[in-house]
Amino acid sequence: xxxxxxxxxxxxxxxxxxxxxxxxxxxxxxxxxxxxxxxxxxxxxxxxxxxxxxxxxxxxxxxxxxxxxxxxxxxxxxxxxxxxxxxxxxxxxxxx
Amino acid sequence: xxxxxxxxxxxxxxxxxxxxxxxxxxxxxxxxxxxxxxxxxxxxxxxxxxxxxxxxxxxxxxxxxxxxxxxxxxxxxxxxxxxxxxxxxxxxxxxxxxxxxxxxxxxxxxxxxxxxxxxxxxxxxxxxxxxxxxxxxxxxxxxxxxxxxxxxxxxxxxxxxxxxxxxxxxxxxxxxxxxxxxxxxxxxxxxxxxxxxxxxxxxxxxxxxxxxxxxxxxxxxxxxxxxxxxxxxxxxxxxxxxxxxxxxxxxxxxxxxxxxxxxxxxxxxxxxxxxxxxxxxxxxxxxxxxxxxxxxxxxxxxxxxxxxxxxxxxxxxxxxxxxxxxxxxxxxxxxxxxxxxxxxxxxxxxxxxxxxxxxxxxxxxxxxxxxxxxxxxxxxxxxxxxxxxxxxxxxxxxxxxxxxxxxxxxxxxxxxxxxxxxxxxxxxxxxxxxxxxxxxxxxxxxxxxxxxxxxxxxxxxxxxxxxxxxxxxxxxxxxxxxxxxx
Numbered sequence: 392x393x394x395x396x397x398x399x400x401x402x403x404x405x406x407x408x409x410x411x412x413x414x415x416x417x418x419x420x421x422x423x424x425x426x427x428x429x430x431x432x433x434x435x436x437x438x439x440x441x442x443x444x445x446x447x448x449x450x451x452x453x454x455x456x457x458x459x460x461x462x463x464x465x466x467x468x469x470x471x472x473x474x475x476x477x478x479x480x481x482x483x484x485x486x487x
Numbered sequence: 488x489x490x491x492x493x494x495x496x497x498x499x500x501x502x503x504x505x506x507x508x509x510x511x512x513x514x515x516x517x518x519x520x521x522x523x524x525x526x527x528x529x530x531x532x533x534x535x536x537x538x539x540x541x542x543x544x545x546x547x548x549x550x551x552x553x554x555x556x557x558x559x560x561x562x563x564x565x566x567x568x569x570x571x572x573x574x575x576x577x578x579x580x581x582x583x584x585x586x587x588x589x590x591x592x593x594x595x596x597x598x599x600x601x602x603x604x605x606x607x608x609x610x611x612x613x614x615x616x617x618x619x620x621x622x623x624x625x626x627x628x629x630x631x632x633x634x635x636x637x638x639x640x641x642x643x644x645x646x647x648x649x650x651x652x653x654x655x656x657x658x659x660x661x662x663x664x665x666x667x668x669x670x671x672x673x674x675x676x677x678x679x680x681x682x683x684x685x686x687x688x689x690x691x692x693x694x695x696x697x698x699x700x701x702x703x704x705x706x707x708x709x710x711x712x713x714x715x716x717x718x719x720x721x722x723x724x725x726x727x728x729x730x731x732x733x734x735x736x737x738x739x740x741x742x743x744x745x746x747x748x749x750x751x752x753x754x755x756x757x758x759x760x761x762x763x764x765x766x767x768x769x770x771x772x773x774x775x776x777x778x779x780x781x782x783x784x785x786x787x788x789x790x791x792x793x794x795x796x797x798x799x800x801x802x803x804x805x806x807x808x809x810x811x812x813x814x815x816x817x818x819x820x821x822x823x824x825x826x827x828x829x830x831x832x833x834x835x836x837x838x839x840x841x842x843x844x845x846x847x848x849x850x851x852x853x854x855x856x857x858x859x860x861x862x863x864x865x866x867x868x869x870x871x872x873x874x875x876x877x878x879x880x881x882x883x884x885x886x887x888x889x890x891x892x893x894x895x896x897x898x899x900x901x902x903x904x905x906x907x908x909x910x911x912x913x914x915x916x917x918x919x920x921x922x923x924x925x926x927x928x929x930x931x932x933x934x935x936x937x938x939x940x941x942x943x944x945x946x947x948x949x950x951x952x953x954x955x956x957x958x959x960x961x962x963x964x965x966x967x968x969x970x971x972x973x
Contacts, residue, residue: 410907410908410911413907413908413937414908414937415937416935416937416938417935417937417938418937457511457513458911460511460536460537460540461510461511461911463540464506464508464509464510464511464540465508465911467506468506468507468508468509471505471506471507471508471569472508472524474569475508475524475569475572475573475576476573476576478569478570478572478573478576479572479573479574479576479577479580481573
């Protein structure tokens, strides 16, 4: 039976939820939709692959937090990332 | 009165720092590993990670200076951190601009062995049907010397390449002649079981600096089971061939590779002991590839990646024990990963390159003139899938071969920095794109990473190496020796 997980859109971005769902693609089918102020996941375990469903869903919730943290790091470090790459290739003649 | 300011004058009192690009992965429930843009890493308890990202980590925290030293954070005015990261990024990708180094010539598909997992060999006396011609080889050499790479390696593959030794001799002599004006760093390798190696062949190898890459699957019973040939004497022939090759070509002129068959799984210590017994200083605990006869004979399905990882871990533990007893011996798959983890160098191993090494680091000329992006690509062709056939030496130019749409699309699509899951994975700086494997298993160059055996194998091995380094200082020192060889 499909389990419904409602997430506060102010806390979890759609991108983080999508990335977490992708990481669990071998164990869970996650259908995602948005409602006002919410990101909603419909979760089904993949038949034959998942035995302890609750355990996997707990892992999925932890993964949601990790993905949100990853996005935060990625956003904050974007200027530094671009600067490092610009430095790295500054003498190659390859830059535009 | 002191002439100097106190140390506190120079320390950052405000805890104001800027994060530098990094990624993290969980190691169990309580800890994570963080990796920066070039693969340098550090271990952190989860609360420290959260403090770091929330800018709550105080300069007095021991993790602070460690993270600053490894370029995970920088204080205002720390310009060197950016410049060092840029320098390491350039070093990591420096080989890319050299383009293709390894050129494989499949001089024949004929073979005296009928190995259960072999992808390509033919039991045939018909030379004309499965041998490369001189004309095709000449066209292959034309492509070789179009490579801008100063270092050129030509590897002879089969079947059993010694069955067409006349062509090897022809190619070597032609290449050397051309190199008198090209002045490249030219190397030759023959991949051979050594079963058919004559003294005359070995003397030619000695005279032309040809390296021999051979095969040893383990003790005699296991080796002969994996590698049947008439007379069931593959192991005895290997041992005799090894001795003669070392005597004639030189002790370090011969190496050996093993393949993990289902029968190997419970015998990793026996296999390693066999390598030590024959004087080798390392082993590559190589998994089976999902191509050709390995699939047909169901060898590949006989064990999954989890079972291979058990085999690998048991083998690595044993190898570390040997090293601690004073026997210097390396596990090469680990050594490749560790080189990426512990140095700024990329070992240039085709399967662990990003962008993929297919075509741009290695290229294969099949016996019939077909050109493939990698050895696995031609094995895939033998199974009826020619996706990674880049052209034919008789019909296509250098430009047509290396700008073939199927090559460029595979390289672009599989680029790990923009692939789902890989782009956020902390192990990505140590990993590689393998479009051929993922195409073979999943039907496209990217595949689904959570289901990918390539991904599970690499992540499983990496996590095991990280755990060893976290808990065993002596082992970490041994790993440092593996990656810093003279």
